[in-house]
Amino acid sequence: xxxxxxxxxxxVQPGGSLRLxxxxxxxxxxxxxMNWVRQAPGKGLEWVSVIDKxxxxxxxxxxxxxxxxxxxxxxxxxxxxxxxxxxxxxAVYYCAKETANGGTLDYWGQGILVTVS
Amino acid sequence: xxxxxxPLSSPVTLGQPASISCRSSQxxxxxxxxxxxxxxxxxxxxxxxxxxxxxxNRFSGVPDRFSGSGAGTDFTLxxxxxxxxxxxxxxxxxxxQFPYTFGQGTKLEIK
Numbered sequence: 001x002x003x004x005x006x007x008x009x010x011x012v013q014p015g016g017s018l019r020l021x022x023x024x025x026x027x028x029x030x031x032x033x034m035n036w037v038r039q040a041p042g043k044g045l046e047w048v049s050v051i052d053k054x055x056x057x058x059x060x061x062x063x064x065x066x067x068x069x070x071x072x073x074x075x076x077x078x079x080x081x082x083x084x085x086x087x088x089x090x091a092v093y094y095c096a097k098e099t100a101n102g103g104t105l106d107y108w109g110q111g112i113l114v115t116v117s
Numbered sequence: 118x119x120x121x122x123x124p125l126s127s128p129v130t131l132g133q134p135a136s137i138s139c140r141s142s143q144x145x146x147x148x149x150x151x152x153x154x155x156x157x158x159x160x161x162x163x164x165x166x167x168x169x170x171x172x173x174n175r176f177s178g179v180p181d182r183f184s185g186s187g188a189g190t191d192f193t194l195x196x197x198x199x200x201x202x203x204x205x206x207x208x209x210x211x212x213x214q215f216p217y218t219f220g221q222g223t224k225l226e227i228k
Binding site: 106 | 155176212215217220
């Protein structure tokens with residue numbers, strides 16, 4: 001059974017930093033691209049970052065230069081390093097797995113709350 | 118790519134059908150020939166859940182009352198007979214081109 005468990009959310013001041021983690025199980029972590037998607041309170045979904053099977057990373061323009069996605073294959077864990085945080089980064093952050101051939105986010109974690117205030 | 122959903126709110130009677138439309142600002146046909154258009158369901162207080170992928174494929178465990186159709190830039194999610202557990206917000210999403218994008222969401226509620 002695929003499981004994704006986020007952690008690391010917290011209340012942080014503007015300009016501060018935070019690192020989110022997503023512990024994955026139930027699949028071969030290194031074989032799949034992984035994403036971070038966020039949802040501000042009462043709002044819709046916003047894609048943040050992806051790391052592909054080879055470790056290549058992409059980020060949304062609004063977080064580029066401030067956020068970095070990475071992974072530790074030996075720990076089956078996905079990370080999101082968030083620096084220079086702004087109030088508008090406040091959201092629930094979800095990690096989501098892609099399908100084997102990409103293009104579909106098939107499993108999602110429960111999410112973790114980040115509040116910047 | 119901008120994803121536009123209609124309606125944004127859909128009050129439906131139990132047992133009746135429901136339909137949600139999603140239009141993309143560009144064709145979602147990927148260079149590999151696939152169209153990476155998915156539909157997600159988010160029940161209150163829950164994370165999103167995949168319902169439909171690549172336009173019309175039901176994900177594992179999804180009831181067959183859910184169906185997807187469309188091509189190019191116009192897509193539709195249909196629920197043949199709405200049940201109480203279908204209440205929530207539905208999102209279309211594209212992953213044919215970066216950045217991945219989502220529709221605004223359609224809130225399905227029971228009349």
